[in-house]
Amino acid sequence: MSIFKNYYLSIGILLLFMVADFSCTHHSAKDRESLVLAQVGNQKITVHDFRLNYEFGFPHLKKAPDRKRSYLNYMIKEKILSLAGYQMGLDKNERVQKLEKELLNELLIEELFRTEVDDKIKITPKEIHDAINKSKISWKLRYWVDSNFENASRVGQAMRQSGYSTVVQDILRNNPEVKLSPKDFETKYLTWLEVSPELLNSIKNLKVGEISDPVKLDGAYFIFQIVDIRRKGILEKEYLDKTASIKKVLFYRKSMKESLKYISDFMTPKNVVTKGGAFFDLTDALLDWRKLKEEKQTDFLQAVESADTTHPYLFKLKNKLSETLVTFKGGRWTIKDFLDRFDPKKVRKDSIDPDKYRKEINQQIALCIRNYFLLQKAKADNLIKSPEIQKQLHGWQDKWVYQETKNYFTRDITVTKIQAKKYFERFKDRYKIGKNDRPTFAAFRNQAIRDAYFQKEEALLNSKIDSLKMFYPVKINESILDTVNTNDSKKSRWMSLQVFKRNSNRQAVPVVDPAWGF
Numbered sequence: 232m233s234i235f236k237n238y239y240l241s242i243g244i245l246l247l248f249m250v251a252d253f254s255c256t257h258h259s260a261k262d263r264e265s266l267v268l269a270q271v272g273n274q275k276i277t278v279h280d281f282r283l284n285y286e287f288g289f290p291h292l293k294k295a296p297d298r299k300r301s302y303l304n305y306m307i308k309e310k311i312l313s314l315a316g317y318q319m320g321l322d323k324n325e326r327v328q329k330l331e332k333e334l335l336n337e338l339l340i341e342e343l344f345r346t347e348v349d350d351k352i353k354i355t356p357k358e359i360h361d362a363i364n365k366s367k368i369s370w371k372l373r374y375w376v377d378s379n380f381e382n383a384s385r386v387g388q389a390m391r392q393s394g395y396s397t398v399v400q401d402i403l404r405n406n407p408e409v410k411l412s413p414k415d416f417e418t419k420y421l422t423w424l425e426v427s428p429e430l431l432n433s434i435k436n437l438k439v440g441e442i443s444d445p446v447k448l449d450g451a452y453f454i455f456q457i458v459d460i461r462r463k464g465i466l467e468k469e470y471l472d473k474t475a476s477i478k479k480v481l482f483y484r485k486s487m488k489e490s491l492k493y494i495s496d497f498m499t500p501k502n503v504v505t506k507g508g509a510f511f512d513l514t515d516a517l518l519d520w521r522k523l524k525e526e527k528q529t530d531f532l533q534a535v536e537s538a539d540t541t542h543p544y545l546f547k548l549k550n551k552l553s554e555t556l557v558t559f560k561g562g563r564w565t566i567k568d569f570l571d572r573f574d575p576k577k578v579r580k581d582s583i584d585p586d587k588y589r590k591e592i593n594q595q596i597a598l599c600i601r602n603y604f605l606l607q608k609a610k611a612d613n614l615i616k617s618p619e620i621q622k623q624l625h626g627w628q629d630k631w632v633y634q635e636t637k638n639y640f641t642r643d644i645t646v647t648k649i650q651a652k653k654y655f656e657r658f659k660d661r662y663k664i665g666k667n668d669r670p671t672f673a674a675f676r677n678q679a680i681r682d683a684y685f686q687k688e689e690a691l692l693n694s695k696i697d698s699l700k701m702f703y704p705v706k707i708n709e710s711i712l713d714t715v716n717t718n719d720s721k722k723s724r725w726m727s728l729q730v731f732k733r734n735s736n737r738q739a740v741p742v743v744d745p746a747w748g749f
Contacts, residue, residue, distance in 0.1 A: 308692070347493055348486060652678065
């Protein structure tokens with residue numbers, strides 16, 4: 232039932248930042264976050280830095296007896312290597328510079344929405360009170376989904392005549408390759424917190440047992456039937472307990488709604504128009520490029536420039552890169568202007584239908600032009616001076632410089648088959664799945680080579696770090712580390728929670744390299 236999960240992933244992410252709290256008794260919450268856990272050279276690792284990194288870090292890095300101290304040591308190692316990287320000028324590396332530019336643009340747009348939208352949102356006590364009351368009502372739903380409106384309408388009419396279950400059973404019986412039952416199209420009891428506003432609006436006037444008209448959600452057409460409605464009483468204590476979390480949900484929903492309004496108001500006067508001829512030339516060439524074998528699917532512009540008549544659409548685009556793709560008030564973009572801002576490889580591989588692919592490219596053009604104008608405004612408003620932008624930028628810059636330093640120091644490491652086999656024999660138990668399992672090197676050859684490489688890599692880096700400590704001395708505030716409470720238990724420490732930004736697919740928080748700990 233992915234429709235219900237996908238809509239509110241962002242709410243889940245928002246609430247997850249509330250998980251850990253800190254019990255340094257003599258400091259306010261804000262002061263506790265800024266306390267220094269460790270000093271590495273002239274760099275600091277604060278409680279806040281540690282908390283976010285640890286909570287979203289990989290579980291195998293938290294298996295030492297003193298998990299917090301062990302994890303902090305990994306953070307210190309990376310900090311030392313990044314400091315060495317800055318000293319070697321690796322922050323000027325082309326890759327780091329490119330990543331910094333992309334991140335800065337992303338952060339500027341985020342900051343623009345914060346100042347123009349989020350900072351203006353107010354949540355009243357009455358809204359919170361009413362929302363808590365609403366959360367005590369839940370629905371159990373049946374649904375059917377179709378990509379075609381006419382098909383969905385016919386199914387809905389049949390359900391009204393013969394009943395939901397009868398029609399679903401008939402459809403599934405006639406499609407034996409679909410290994411589902413009517414129960415698979417039935418939800419648990421859901422509150423308004425667990426469904427999208429669009430879905431909620433479509434069922435709010437639906438009576439128990441009634442079949443809805445087709446409702447378009449997330450590009451598909453849904454038919455709903457309410458099986459049951461539950462209403463529970465509410466205790467006064469629940470208003471206190473739920474206020475903080477409900478306020479965040481209400482804030483998120485208002486933010487989404489106001490953001491869409493802001494974008495509409497902002498973009499409408501720009502009068503953006505996509506030229507049909509250039510658009511079809513571009514998408515035909517992109518579809519042609521996607522047919523290339525993976526090993527030959529190089530940069531799209533390179534493919535265009537080197538194309539011959541064996542790829543007619545790529546070849547045709549060769550002399551059309553300077554044609555106008557988009558016009559807007561005060562300017563225009565050529566096809567190449569757009570491609571300079573867009574990576575075709577980021578478009579989903581499952582978009583094999585040409586019409587769906589064109590729709591996705593059209594959406595990418597809209598996003599690129601939107602971000603172009605938003606970025607101009609953010610720069611004009613001088614949002615680059617935001618302390619939060621600078622903090623996030625510096626945190627990711629440290630991570631990228633660490634990676635470049637690591638690659639530089641380990642560039643000559645190799646693992647032979649003999650070395651990998653010795654590693655496998657020494658740590659054979661790691662490759663067991665069951666108690667009586669007898670793993671063989673042949674079955675785990677590639678994994679053993681990778682693990683042996685990581686072991687050699689870590690040994691070399693530890694040696695480098697030991698010598699670098701002379702230049703970047705380390706001081707750990709043990710008394711503060713002891714007071715930091717994290718969301719950690721024997722169960723949760725084996726779980727991995729990775730959070731990614733929706734627009735860029737970048738991790739929301741830079742965390743310790745998972746290659747440590749081998």
